[in-house]
Amino acid sequence: MFRADFWRHFDYWLLGAVILANAFGIAMINSAIAGNQELTGYATRQLNFALIGLAVILVVAAIDYHIWGSIKFPMYAVMTILLVMIYLGGREEFGATRWFAVAGIFIQPTELAKVVAILVLSHFFEKNRDMPRNWRWILVSFLWVAWLAGWIFIQPNLSNVVVIMVIWVSMLWVMGLPLTYVLGFSLGGALLALAAVFAPFSPLEDYQRQRVFTFLFPDPNASYGATYNVLQALIAIGSGGLDGKGYGHGTQTQLRFLKVRHTDFIFAASSEEFGFIGAVFILLLLLFIVYRCLRAARLAADVNGRLIAYGVAILIFFQAAINIAVNLNLIPVTGIPIPFISYGGSGLLSLMLGVGLVESVALRHKKLEF
Numbered sequence: 407m408f409r410a411d412f413w414r415h416f417d418y419w420l421l422g423a424v425i426l427a428n429a430f431g432i433a434m435i436n437s438a439i440a441g442n443q444e445l446t447g448y449a450t451r452q453l454n455f456a457l458i459g460l461a462v463i464l465v466v467a468a469i470d471y472h473i474w475g476s477i478k479f480p481m482y483a484v485m486t487i488l489l490v491m492i493y494l495g496g497r498e499e500f501g502a503t504r505w506f507a508v509a510g511i512f513i514q515p516t517e518l519a520k521v522v523a524i525l526v527l528s529h530f531f532e533k534n535r536d537m538p539r540n541w542r543w544i545l546v547s548f549l550w551v552a553w554l555a556g557w558i559f560i561q562p563n564l565s566n567v568v569v570i571m572v573i574w575v576s577m578l579w580v581m582g583l584p585l586t587y588v589l590g591f592s593l594g595g596a597l598l599a600l601a602a603v604f605a606p607f608s609p610l611e612d613y614q615r616q617r618v619f620t621f622l623f624p625d626p627n628a629s630y631g632a633t634y635n636v637l638q639a640l641i642a643i644g645s646g647g648l649d650g651k652g653y654g655h656g657t658q659t660q661l662r663f664l665k666v667r668h669t670d671f672i673f674a675a676s677s678e679e680f681g682f683i684g685a686v687f688i689l690l691l692l693l694f695i696v697y698r699c700l701r702a703a704r705l706a707a708d709v710n711g712r713l714i715a716y717g718v719a720i721l722i723f724f725q726a727a728i729n730i731a732v733n734l735n736l737i738p739v740t741g742i743p744i745p746f747i748s749y750g751g752s753g754l755l756s757l758m759l760g761v762g763l764v765e766s767v768a769l770r771h772k773k774l775e776f
Contacts, residue, residue: 416467417768420698424463424746424761427691428456428754431672431747437654438668438675448668448749455751459758466762467769471714474763475529482554485522488515489557514752516558516566521760523551523570524717531581532710539582548574562611565740569724571595576720577713621738632739638664639674639733643685650681668749670741673733689730692745695761696723702764705771715767718760721745 436449474481492515530547537543551574555567579588602610603618620633642658651657656678658664667675677685699719706712722745729744731737743750745757 413769415769415771417698417702417765420695420702420761420764420768421463423691423695423698424758425460427695427746428459430676430688430691431749432456433653434672434676434679434747435668435749437656437679438659438672440654440660442662445668451751452749452754455754456758459755462755462758463762463765466759467765469766470770471711471763471766474525475532475710478526478529481522482526485515485519485554486557489519489554491515493557493560514750516561516563517750517752517756518759519554519558520566520570520573520721521718521756521763523554523573524714524721524760525763526550527574527577528710528713528717531577531713532708535581535709539584544578544583544587547578562614564610564614565728565742569721569728569742572724573717573720577717580713580716581709617738617740621735635665635671636732636735636739639671640735642671642674642678643733646678646681646684648681649683650677650679653679655679669743670729670739670748671733672748673730673744676747677733688744688747692722692726695746699761699764702768702771706767707771711767711770715764718764721760722757 432449432452435452439445439448527547527550530550534543534546551570555570558570559567575588575591578591579585602608603615608615617632624633624636626637638658642656642664645651645658646656654660656664656675658678659667659675664671664674664678673685673688676688680687696719699715699722703712703715703719706715725742725745728737728740728742729748732739732742743753746754
């Protein structure tokens with residue numbers, strides 16, 4: 407039974423910010439797909455996913471987050487089975503096999519794998535909090551995520567492998583890994599990435615390498631592909647000015663010069679219609695969500711809760727930063743959506759699950775803070 411004041415500890419500010427981000431995203435999806443018969447109904451579907459996600463937040467928040475650690479082996483096994491199913495018979499799009507269909511709905515297990523990685527790592531570090539911070543400690547924690555990351559890599563889906571590795575390194579740092587090690591891992595990862603791109607026998611797919619090459623050596627006359635998409639995104643962002651062209655009146659968006667405008671480049675579409683003010687609004691809203699997650703981490707009753715909330719904060723922040731950087735042509739195109747705003751049911755529900763876990767931590771924190 408819950409205490410009478412149980413839900414008083416619930417972080418309503420976090421929930422409100424997530425609802426606002428979802429509402430803005432649904433509105434922008436509706437604008438971005440206007441007139442496109444193939445995408446008719448996407449905004450309604452996103453609304454349905456958002457409503458299911460709100461129920462997920464409440465249900466998961468009511469469950470003690472410690473329970474997830476007690477079932478980590480079954481959870482890990484199910485996640486492995488889903489990723490193997492993708493490898494054996496998933497749906498291929500944009501050169502990668504990342505989805506399978508259930509009752510007409512496309513499911514992307516990789517999104518859920520990122521949350522599972524957070525739960526598994528949090529439980530591992532809680533159980534081994536007194537273990538020496540040596541190479542054995544680092545290696546064992548790495549193996550927990552490397553198995554999942556390996557199946558994701560062969561889809562191929564390098565960008566989400568990077569997301570999982572960033573979460574892992576961030577948790578290592580929070581648990582006391584010296585900063586020099588963190589910097590070393592980061593430098594080593596960057597060197598491995600460069601080697602993978604330019605090596606004669608690269609483990610990367612051709613389209614992955616091509617994205618890097620087009621970023622480093624763009625063709626200003628490109629009429630399709632990653633370079634063209636980014637150029638159109640920059641035009642959309644720049645033409646939005648201070649306060650934008652108005653909802654539903656973005657020319658790059660409505661005339662369909664801007665591709666994948668309801669997913670990867672919805673930030674550019676938003677900036678065109680709402681201008682610099684709209685872009686800042688998105689940034690501040692996502693930063694506020696990250697702040698509330700970090701607040702829950704600071705108030706957590708134990709290491710497990712602290713790392714769960716911290717991991718979700720890193721997941722949201724890193725994905726938002728990568729997506730916006732792609733829209734601004736600061737890094738190569740990755741295919742990572744912006745949290746809560748881009749279209750995608752699996753990604754949205756996974757993030758809502760993460761928020762539910764943060765709320766579970768907040769509900770059981772060590773003290774009440776107003």
